Amino acid sequence: RKEVEQDPGPFNVPEGATVAFNCTYSNSASQSFFWYRQDCRKEPKLLMSVYSSGNEDGRFTAQLNRASQYISLLIRDSKLSDSATYLCVVSGSSNTGKLIFGQGTTLQVKP
C-alpha cells in the first residue's frame, strides 16, 4: 500500500464547476498535511496547508479527517488556470524532516 494515495485522474471539468479531490495516508503519526500544485514541467508549489479544523483560501477549501486518515481539496468556480496536477503531501514520522508525496491528481478545466 502506498503511503499517500490519490486518484490520478484526469478530472475533466467545465469552467465554473466545483471539483473535489481526496487523498488517503497510511501513517497515523503524521502531523502536517499540505496540498501542492504542480504545473506541467514545473516545480511543485505550496497551495495550502491543511489544518484539523479545515481551512479555506478563496475558492479552495481543504479538510482533514484524522480518524479516517484522509484529506480533501475542494475547488469552487473552476478557472482555466486551475488546470494542473494537485499533490497531496503528508509529513513522515515525527522529527524526520520528510514529506511524503502522493502521485498527484490531474485537473483539466475546459472552456
Place this chain on the structure above:
Amino acid sequence: DAMVIQNPRYQVTQFGKPVTLSCSQTLNHNVMYWYQQKSSQAPKLLFHYYDKDFNNEADTPDNFQSRRPNTSFCFLDIRSPGLGDAAMYLCATGRNSANEQFFGPGTRLTVL
C-alpha cells in the same frame, strides 16, 4: 526576493559521465532536500540535510551523492549516470522538520 535557485536548468550528459547539479537558497532554511521526479510520478526523496546532518534514503542508489558545504548551497553528484537516471531533479528547502518545503525550478537531466 528570497528563493531557491537550481543550476543548470537543463543538463545533458553521456551514459557514465559524472554530472553535478547545484542548488542555492537565500531563505536561510536549515533543511535542504533533493528529489528525483519522473514523468507522471510523485517526487521521490533521495536524501536531505538537516543542518549539517546528512540523511540518506534507504533506497537511494550509491550512484547518487550529495554535499552541503554551507547553509546556502547543496550539490547532487551523479557518479555514473544511467539511462534510468534521466529525470527532473528538484531541490527543496524547509525551516524545520515537517514544515512546508519550498522548491527550486528543477534541473531536467537527459542521459544519452
